[in-house]
Amino acid sequence: MEIEHVAMLARLKLSGDEKSLFSKQVGNVIKYINKLNELDTSDVEPTAHILPVKNVFREDELKDSLERDKALQNAPDGSDGFFRVPRIIE
Numbered sequence: 302m303e304i305e306h307v308a309m310l311a312r313l314k315l316s317g318d319e320k321s322l323f324s325k326q327v328g329n330v331i332k333y334i335n336k337l338n339e340l341d342t343s344d345v346e347p348t349a350h351i352l353p354v355k356n357v358f359r360e361d362e363l364k365d366s367l368e369r370d371k372a373l374q375n376a377p378d379g380s381d382g383f384f385r386v387p388r389i390i391e
Contacts, residue, residue, distance in 0.1 A: 303327075 304324045308315045315323070373379035378386075 304315070304320050304327065308320075308323075369382050373382070373384065376384050378384075
């Protein structure tokens with residue numbers, strides 16, 4: 302019955318054979334989870350990640366930016382120090 306409910310929520314039309322197969326597969330997953338619940342994890346510290354997570358971003362550094370003329374050098378259409386683009390709003 303739960304398989305039919307989940308299938309309905311997912312907008313799936315399942316045949317009888319598919320319902321039977323998925324029911325068995327979900328049952329196997331639940332058995333496995335119950336088996337894992339038998340493990341003593343009282344000495345295991347809860348974690349959000351298996352590996353340590355660290356910030357891989359570089360530090361912000363103040364640098365000179367690209368000169369305006371150099372930035373516009375390859376622009377197809379530059380006007381008064383700005384990029385000129387086609388009008389899209391009437």
